[in-house]
Amino acid sequence: MRPLLGLSNAIDLLNQKLGDVCNFLILAACVVSAGNAMIRYAFGYSSNAWLELQWYMFAVVIMFGASYTFKRNEHVRVEILYLMLSERGQLWLDLIGTLCFLIPSCLLLAYLSWPFFMQAYSVGEISSNAGGLIRWPIKFVIPAGFVMLALQGVSEVIKRMAALQGYVVIDAKYERPTQ
Numbered sequence: 001m002r003p004l005l006g007l008s009n010a011i012d013l014l015n016q017k018l019g020d021v022c023n024f025l026i027l028a029a030c031v032v033s034a035g036n037a038m039i040r041y042a043f044g045y046s047s048n049a050w051l052e053l054q055w056y057m058f059a060v061v062i063m064f065g066a067s068y069t070f071k072r073n074e075h076v077r078v079e080i081l082y083l084m085l086s087e088r089g090q091l092w093l094d095l096i097g098t099l100c101f102l103i104p105s106c107l108l109l110a111y112l113s114w115p116f117f118m119q120a121y122s123v124g125e126i127s128s129n130a131g132g133l134i135r136w137p138i139k140f141v142i143p144a145g146f147v148m149l150a151l152q153g154v155s156e157v158i159k160r161m162a163a164l165q166g167y168v169v170i171d172a173k174y175e176r177p178t179q
Contacts, residue, residue: 004158011155012071015148019068022061029057048129056138063145067152095160098153106150110143117143
């Protein structure tokens with residue numbers, strides 16, 4: 001179980017770093033938006049690239065923020081049934097839901113969105129707007145975001161399995177309690 005918990009910690013660390021990037025991108029998107037509006041009204045100048053940059057930052061925040069949110073256990077959950085279960089029941093429900101629904105769905109969506117990215121990459125797709133940005137990097141974020149969410153699902157499965165085997169969280173790491 002220790003090697004799996006090490007893998008889980010590595011996935012958690014990666015998604016924590018992505019979450020930190022997303023937190024910065026929220027601020028950056030606000031600055032770009034305010035700056036673009038000020039320049040447009042003060043100097044009568046605007047650029048589609050700045051507008052598209054805002055959209056790109058927002059897309060990164062949504063796609064990579066999902067795995068960060070899942071890592072922090074702050075995702076939306078229908079808790080009517082969940083709260084009535086014992087702690088062990090909650091662990092089993094999380095485990096089954098993640099294994100049967102989250103991971104397969106994310107992997108399917110990553111698989112289905114890969115050709116969307118590859119087609120844009122192969123033709124060097126750029127925005128049809130004057131002064132627009134290249135499109136393939138942001139289209140890569142779609143499959144990458146789903147892969148990161150699936151990986152965080154793997155991490156959560158490992159942690160739920162560890163908890164079911166009696167491991168407890170000590171200093172944000174799972175440890176087998178001394179008996």
